[in-house]
Amino acid sequence: MKSTVSVIKADVGSLPGHVKVPDEMLDICRKDLSKGKEDGVIKDFHVTNCGDDIDLIMTHDKGVDNEEVHGLAWNAFQSATKLAKKRKYYGAGQDILKTAFSGNVRGMGPGVAEFEFExxxxxxxxxxxxxxxxxxxxxxxxxxxxxxxxxxxxxxxxxxxxxxxxxxxxxxxxxxxxxxxxxxxxxxxxxxxxxxxxxxxxxxxxxxxxxxxxxxxxxxxxxxxxxxxxxxxxxxxxxxxxxxxxxxxxxxxxxxxxxxxxxxxxxxxxxxxxxxxxxxxxxxxxxxxxxxxxxxxxxxxxxxxxxxxxxxxxxxxxxxxxxxxxxxxxxxxxxxxxxxxxxxxxxxxxxxxxxxxxxxxxxx
Structure with missing residues (x-):
């Protein structure tokens, strides 16, 4: 079995200004990815941030550009964006440049680094x-x-x-x-x-x-x-x-x-x-x-x-x-x-x- 590591990031809200992702937004992403792990979409994950960017680190066996994995990340960012807009956090949904998911997040705003290997x-x-x-x-x-x-x-x-x-x-x-x-x-x-x-x-x-x-x-x-x-x-x-x-x-x-x-x-x-x-x-x-x-x-x-x-x-x-x-x-x-x-x-x-x-x- 080959393993895939997918790192997908997006800035969807921060406080104050462009400084730090609020903990509650990271928690929402963890909740969404936990559900994805339970459903077998991913094997494991780690949610973190660098400044005002949420970084989703996911492992799975589905290869790069997988629709389910990218869709999971997209939905997590959407959940975080919804909260950011409710709280009036700065730059809410900033990196979400498209409205409809189209199979993977490339060209939609989030950044992606991923590879597959034995x-x-x-x-x-x-x-x-x-x-x-x-x-x-x-x-x-x-x-x-x-x-x-x-x-x-x-x-x-x-x-x-x-x-x-x-x-x-x-x-x-x-x-x-x-x-x-x-x-x-x-x-x-x-x-x-x-x-x-x-x-x-x-x-x-x-x-x-x-x-x-x-x-x-x-x-x-x-x-x-x-x-x-x-x-x-x-x-x-x-x-x-x-x-x-x-x-x-x-x-x-x-x-x-x-x-x-x-x-x-x-x-x-x-x-x-x-x-x-x-x-x-x-x-x-x-x-x-x-x-x-x-x-x-x-x-x-x-x-x-x-x-x-x-x-x-x-x-x-x-x-x-x-x-x-x-x-x-x-x-x-x-x-x-x-x-x-x-x-x-x-x-x-x-x-x-x-x-x-x-x-x-x-x-x-």
């Missing part, structure tokens, strides 16, 4: 959740995990990893994808994934085609045609025994690199690795956060989680991120703190500039 004798996985940023925020750390030997020693000394990995990259603006092999095509890969806002890593495979990672790549503004909120991506990775060690995967987030998002989805800021307790972004609606929850998969049962960034070893990363945030904020409305013009296309900025169009005159 469980090993011991199967460690890590579920990653971000808040106040975009799918491209995963590009650098995922590359470090599976493509950079200065981060992941296993690429050099583990015979199963030594042949390298294959990266499935999506061009989210043109709706196309490409598969690039590393280390052979590393430079081609880097030429793409360094361009934020367009190219994002969706899946990573070992050289023998064994799935290693899945990342949500849904871009809300491209679905809705306007800015409706930050994408706040999720990911799930396998670890140990032919994959990067848990510590190697966590190491990829030690450097708080700059990512798009933050306030109004319009600014660059450092990605801070935090414990779940600290995933409550308040400074300028940020800075962007990432949490890491570690599980052992046991015949589709989730053992855990461990809060992997709840470690003093990441304190220096958090201090550095705070200093970077100070530096970026001092730019105010100027680039590079403000995103480039093309990245502001789906925010409210074009409407502001449009008001000035009639006042422009030709330069003599």
């Amino acid at each position: 469980e090993r004798p011991s199967e460690p996985i890590i579920v990653w959740a971000m808040d106040k940023t975009a799918p491209s925020a995963f590009n650098l750390p995922i590359f470090k995990m599976f493509g950079n030997p200065f981060n992941t020693a296993g690429l050099i000394i583990d015979t199963k990893m030594h042949p390298g990995y294959k990266f499935e990259v999506h061009d989210i603006k043109k709706g196309r994808k490409i598969l690039l092999k590393c280390p052979e095509e590393m430079y081609d890969l880097l030429a793409l994934i360094g361009i934020v806002g367009r190219y994002v890593i969706k899946h990573v495979y070992r050289a023998d085609d064994e799935i290693a990672a899945s990342i949500s790549t849904e871009k809300l503004s491209l679905i809705a045609g306007e800015y409706v909120g930050k994408d706040d991506p999720v990911a799930v990775t396998r670890a140990q025994s032919g994959f990067p060690a848990v510590g190697e995967e966590l190491e990829a987030f030690v450097f708080p690199h700059l990512v798009p998002g933050w306030m109004r989805g319009s600014h660059q800021g450092p990605l801070i690795p935090v414990s779940q307790k600290e995933a409550t972004p308040t400074r300028f609606d940020g800075p962007p956060r990432v949490i890491a929850l570690g599980f052992q998969l046991n015949n589709c049962k989730l053992e855990g989680p461990g809060d992997l960034f709840d470690d003093v070893a990441f304190d220096e990363s958090r201090r550095k991120a705070t200093k970077i945030a100070d530096y970026m904020r001092r730019h105010g409305p100027f680039q590079p703190h403000l995103l480039p013009e093309e990245e502001l296309e789906y925010t409210t900025m074009p409407k502001v500039i449009e008001r000035l169009e009639d006042r422009f005159e030709p330069i003599e």
Whole structure:
């Protein structure tokens, strides 16, 4: 039997503003998923949040894009939305961009990261959740995990990893994808994934085609045609025994690199690795956060989680991120703190500039 891990997230309400999902909304989702487990739709689940996003972590044996599983998640988000509207929580139903469920949640607002595989004798996985940023925020750390030997020693000394990995990259603006092999095509890969806002890593495979990672790549503004909120991506990775060690995967987030998002989805800021307790972004609606929850998969049962960034070893990363945030904020409305013009296309900025169009005159 193959096991499937599905991580589906959505922002359907928060308090105050964009800070934290109320506990009662998480409880409603737990109730819905408990019913799904009783009915045999899923084998196990864990409901959590990163900032204002609800993250549904589910295991089952039905494969990816399963209508029953996605429908269960959709209904849980609908239940939470109903309560959010009743309580007048901020952004109630924000990520629910369609009214009718159509078989799976792709293209409907929620973000999805899922994969199917045969469980090993011991199967460690890590579920990653971000808040106040975009799918491209995963590009650098995922590359470090599976493509950079200065981060992941296993690429050099583990015979199963030594042949390298294959990266499935999506061009989210043109709706196309490409598969690039590393280390052979590393430079081609880097030429793409360094361009934020367009190219994002969706899946990573070992050289023998064994799935290693899945990342949500849904871009809300491209679905809705306007800015409706930050994408706040999720990911799930396998670890140990032919994959990067848990510590190697966590190491990829030690450097708080700059990512798009933050306030109004319009600014660059450092990605801070935090414990779940600290995933409550308040400074300028940020800075962007990432949490890491570690599980052992046991015949589709989730053992855990461990809060992997709840470690003093990441304190220096958090201090550095705070200093970077100070530096970026001092730019105010100027680039590079403000995103480039093309990245502001789906925010409210074009409407502001449009008001000035009639006042422009030709330069003599």
